[in-house]
Amino acid sequence: MKLLRARRDHLVFEISRDEKRLLFEILKLYPLVSETHHRLSRKSNIVQPKDHQRLLDESLADQRKENQKNVQVLLNEPGRFDAAPPGFHLKITRPEIEWLLQVLNDIRVGSWIALGSPDPESGKPAVYDEKTVPRYQTMELAGAFEMVFLEALTAH
Numbered sequence: 001m002k003l004l005r006a007r008r009d010h011l012v013f014e015i016s017r018d019e020k021r022l023l024f025e026i027l028k029l030y031p032l033v034s035e036t037h038h039r040l041s042r043k044s045n046i047v048q049p050k051d052h053q054r055l056l057d058e059s060l061a062d063q064r065k066e067n068q069k070n071v072q073v074l075l076n077e078p079g080r081f082d083a084a085p086p087g088f089h090l091k092i093t094r095p096e097i098e099w100l101l102q103v104l105n106d107i108r109v110g111s112w113i114a115l116g117s118p119d120p121e122s123g124k125p126a127v128y129d130e131k132t133v134p135r136y137q138t139m140e141l142a143g144a145f146e147m148v149f150l151e152a153l154t155a156h
Contacts, residue, residue, distance in 0.1 A: 006156030032110020111139035
């Protein structure tokens with residue numbers, strides 16, 4: 001996937017058939033970060049922590065619903081992916097890229113959490129087996145798409 005054109009109101013990417021299929025497959029996984037993962041604080045000395053946590057949970061739930069709706073629009077909107085053999089041209093606005101980055105990051109981080117949050121530097125090595133490899137692939141693919149979109153936004 002590569003950036004073809006950057007305009008003030010939108011960007012156009014060239015995306016192969018396989019890349020489009022992979023993008024669709026990983027976007028269908030959203031959300032992956034558990035709702036219970038987001039905590040206001042690990043400390044219990046916050047005044048009215050349950051009320052504050054409830055507000056955070058509600059806000060995150062609303063954001064997830066909006067992101068899920070936007071993902072469905074992206075995947076199903078006519079003209080979003082125009083055929084341009086051998087692949088497609090993806091036309092997307094800057095605000096759409098920003099929420100798409102949130103979704104992709106959720107998928108990447110959710111995969112990492114599901115893998116046990118591996119961190120070789122802190123003594124938690126990555127474990128590769130038939131159950132974990134698909135999660136690693138999802139994590140890496142989400143990260144690769146994030147990098148393409150971030151580079152396009154920062155370069156133009």
